Amino acid sequence: MTLWVLSSAEKSKIVVMTIKDRMKQPLSIAELHIKDSYKGPRPHKIRLLTGKNEEFIPPQQFIELLRSANRIMLTEGGNPANEVAFLEMLKAFQLSADRVKICKHCWLNKRFNFVNSKSIKYHDELICEDCAKEELLRSIRSADTPYGEKSVDFLEKVLHKTRDLDRTIRMLSPERLDPEFTRYDTIRTKPYESTVRVNNLPLAKKFKELLLQKSETLLPVQALSVEAGLLEGKNQFVVSATATGKTLIGEMAGIQNLLDKKGKMLYLVPLVALANQKYDQFTERYSKLGIITSIKIGAILIKTSQRVKMHTSPNADIIVGTYEGVDHMLRSGNADFLGKIGTVVIDEVHMLEDQERGHRLDGLIGRLRYAAPEAQFIYLSATVAKPEAYAKKLGAQLILYDHRPVPLDRHLLFCQDDEKSKLISQLAKEEYSMLSSKKHRGQTIVFTNSRRNCHKLAGALSIQASPYHAGLSQYERKKVETMFAKGELPVIVTTAALAAGVDFPASQVIFESLAMGIDWISVQEFLQMSGRAGRPDYHDRGIVVLMPVPGKSYSSSQSDTEEEVAIKLLQGEMLSAGVEYGEAEQLEEVLASVAVTSSVQDLRKIHSLMFGGFDLDKLVSRLQSYRFLEKKGNKVTPTLFGKIIAAHFLPVSKAFLIRDAVLAENSPIKIVTNLEFFDAAYFKYSNQIGSSLHVNMPSRVFQGAALDIVFDGDSLSQLDQKIRALMLNFASDFLTCTCRDSPYCGCAEQKFSENILRLRMEGLDPTQIIKILEGKYGISAYQGDVFGYLDGAVRNLDAVELIARVHSKKGVSEEAKKLKKKVQG
Structure with missing residues (x-):
């Protein structure tokens, strides 16, 4: 048995702990009072503090205890006079004491623990880790916010890492921003000296000169790609973080193949916004080489004065397009219009796993590989869970570079919703005031979960x-x-939906929300979005800030809270969702592929190149039974009806809806508004309505609870006169059907959508349409959504016109044609 005696000198007494076998809980605690005698300081009274009854120990027994101790210790920082008296008393009995540092919090709680330089800092002193954890938990419990288990674990890890309790607790009070204690981790860059010089590349002289204006050497991933045969025509799947230079890999192959007369370059992206940006970049950069760039974005454009004029002819050297824009040409049987293709670059290829659009990208890749077998295919992605499997299926060599071009500091900042705008402003101001070594100001992208929140x-x-x-x-x-690219705009606030989109040169990315709508973002989406922070040609480092609200969730079905999701995202590994889709999507892709070949054997070849699993015989048989295609021996051809469906990207169910409505001779405006509602409408005064009625009023017009309130006469009577008049206009124009399920029968949405088309037919542009909706109904909408709806209506009217013609419904066909022209403008 090891026995220690620990003493602490207070003003009028010495507190003494007896410690057995180094245990934190003492064997006993006593108060020692020392008296001066003619022989010097001697023990006078020794009162036991442990036990139920007050008990005094005889001085001689106490001295025996001291003599039997393996070690006598005296804490630092006690009362000086009493310390001297205690040490002199020990000396008289040929004893001595070691000076030790102990945890004062333990001591106050009648426990024992040493502290040293590695202990936890707290209020200008050192305390043990156990006490620090207790204090941290006490602070967490006393906070107004419920912190989940994972958050508590994370804060304990921060405490362990920083050894500073004050700084850890300040994470609960984010108004005092300190990057040192909000930093979760730093993703460091790997130093790389490129040995591949642009001057030594086998490129055309004028192209080489253009590249040398930017850099004399290639970036690491570009060097890896060239060394692996990029300029020898090898197909490649390049996986590398955002801003590492992937785009130039596609450009080097595409431009050189073009100059070598091997054929034009297709550069395909998922979003119209990204296609527009690439079109501008390529037009500006390569027109100097006499190269013409055009754009294919799939939509039949609505004519307005605000539309930006672009070159859209397929007779161009570079065609930048959305996946659907180029696929439309293939599905329409116009693959030959593309001409000779030398290079196909497919950006953001991980979109194959997208639940809604993945099957279309899968089909497009298969059809392009079949239609342009001699072309060089370059696939680009920043985030893929299983790159080796992707590369194998795509028939491409994997180029994997998993280092960022600049270091990335990732910060976790717990806060409340009402604190966010102030904190974001502070972070953005600090960033914008900084100049990088490349003389660029720091700019910020803020991701939020909805369009409304972007504006708010x-x-x-x-x-x-x-x-x-x-x-x-x-x-x-x-x-x-344009403003952001020039550095004139410090902050943009955008949605997670554009994470794979426009290439903004931001140094800082802030996650105001970790949701997309009401669903949590995935690890893959998070990495894609956070990868936007820090560009090597602009910045020295990137910053990512997550601002979760402890205890917050966006729907009752979510078990995790936002701060727990934040930690999962920071710690998480990507999971592959796989490229799988159902029979309806498979039918669409088979029918689309019949547009590029009439051979069953070639059809099998196309679908063997795709990720999706196809029972081709079964699917062809099903399409035959629907009269979408005809099969004679080894030859398949789409029917006229089938051609229309394929070219218009119509799912089978929607195709039958149009056909049945056409055969019933419904009016085209009714057909298209029943096919697709305009539901992106918002009550402009939803907050005021909610306050007046003491309810949570949804801002979206066609959300059940919102229609309930407008449908209820008693509710309307409680509203401000102006708002009541707007709501009554809305109710009288759109909520007058006699359906049993009214207002949830869909009539209101159909009538509202028809109203938008009729306003367009009167010659109004989207801005004017929105102005009328606001003035008459107090309903607002975004221009882009109105443009999109009108574009979609034109496509659907085109399908109605053609399907009506196929089924000899001349009146419906002519009416659809006239309506289409009026909506186009």
């Missing part, structure tokens, strides 16, 4: 900020892109 948050910041999302018009988006 941008307006709430005390630094210049602009909203940016797909609901804006092309003209509005272009204006924001």
Whole structure:
């Protein structure tokens, strides 16, 4: 048995702990009072503090205890006079004491623990880790916010890492920003000296000179690609972080193949916004080489004065397009219009795993590989869970570079919703005040979960900020892109939906929300979005800030809270969702592929190149029974009906709806508004309505609870006169059907959508349409959404016209044609 005696000198007494076998809980605690005698300081009274009854120990027994101890210790920082008396008393009995540092919090709680330089700092002193954890838990419990288990674990890890309790507790009070204690980790870059010089590349002289204007050497991933045979025509799948230079890999192959007369370059992206940006970049960069760039984005454009004029002919050297834009040409049987293809670059190829659009990208890749077998295919992605499997299926060599071009600091900042605008403003101002070594100001992208929040948050910041999302018009988006690219705009607030989109040169990315709509973002999406922070040609480092609200969730079905999701995202590994889709999507892809070949054998070849699993015989038989295609021996051809369905990207169910409506001779405007509602409408005064009625009023017009409130006469009577008049206009124009399920029968949405088309037919552009909706109904919408709806209506009217013609419904066909022209403008 090891026995220690620990003493601490207070003003009028010495507190003594007896410690057995180094245990933190003492065997006993006593108060020692020393008296001066003619022989010097001697023990006078020794009162036991442990036990139920007050008990005194005889002085001689106490001395025996001291003599039997393996070690006598005296804490530092006690009362000086009493310390001297205690040490002199020990000396008289030929004893001595070691000076030790102990945890004062343990001592106050009648426990024992040493502290040293590695202990936890707290209020200008050192305490043990156990006490620090207790204090941290006490602070967490006393906070107004419920912190989940994972958050507590994370904060304990921060404590262990920083050895500073004050700084850890300050994470619960984010108004005092300190990057040293909010930093979760740093993703470091790998130093790399490129040995591949642009001058030594086998490129055309004028192209080489253009590249040398930017750099004399290639970036690491570019060097790896060239060394692996990029300029020898090898197909490649390049996986590398955002801003590592992937795009130039595709450009080097495409431009050189073009100059070598091997054929034009297709550069395919998932979003119209990204296609627009690439079109501008390529037009500016390569027109100097006499190269013409055009764009294919799939939509039949609505004519307005705000539309940006672009070259759209397929007779160009570079065709930049969305996946659907180029696939439309293949599905329409116009593959030959593309001409000779030398290079196909497919950006953001991980979109194959997208639940809604993945099957179309899969089909497009298969059809292009079949239609352009001699072309060089370059696939690009920043985030893929199983790159080796992807590369094998795509028939491409994997080029994997998993280092960032600049270091990335990732910060975790717990806060409340009402604190966010102030904190974001502070972070954005600090970043914008910084100049990198490349003389660029720091700019910030803020991701939020909805378009409405983009506008709300941008307006709430005390630094210049602009909203940016797909609901804006092309003209509005272009204006924001230009200002940001020039460094004139400190902040853009955007949605997670544009994470794979426009290449903004931001140094800082802030996650105001970790959701997309009401669903948590995935690890893959998070990595894609956070990868936007820090560009090597602009910045020295990137910053990512997550701002989770402890205890928050976006729907009752979510078990995790936002701060727990934040930690999962920071720690998480990507999971592959796989490229799988159902029979309806498989039918669409088989029918689309019949547009590029009439051979069953070639059809099998196309679908063997795809990720999806196809029972081709069964699917062809099903399409035959639907009369979408005809099969004679080894030959398949689409029927006229089938051609229309394939070219218009119509799912089988929608095709039958149109056919049945045409045969019933329904009016085309009714057909298209029943096919697709305009539901991106918002009550402008939803907050005021909610306050007046003491309810949570949804801002979206066609959300059940919102229609309930407008449908209820008693509710309307409680509203402000102006708002009541707007709501009554809405109810009288759109909520007058006699359906049993009214207002949830769909009639309101159909009538509202028809109203938008009729306003367009009167010659109004989307801006004017929105103005009328606001003035008459108090309903607002985004220009981009109105543009998108009108574009979709034109496509559907085109399908109605053609299907009506096939089924000899001349009146419906002519009416659809006239309506289409009026909507186009």
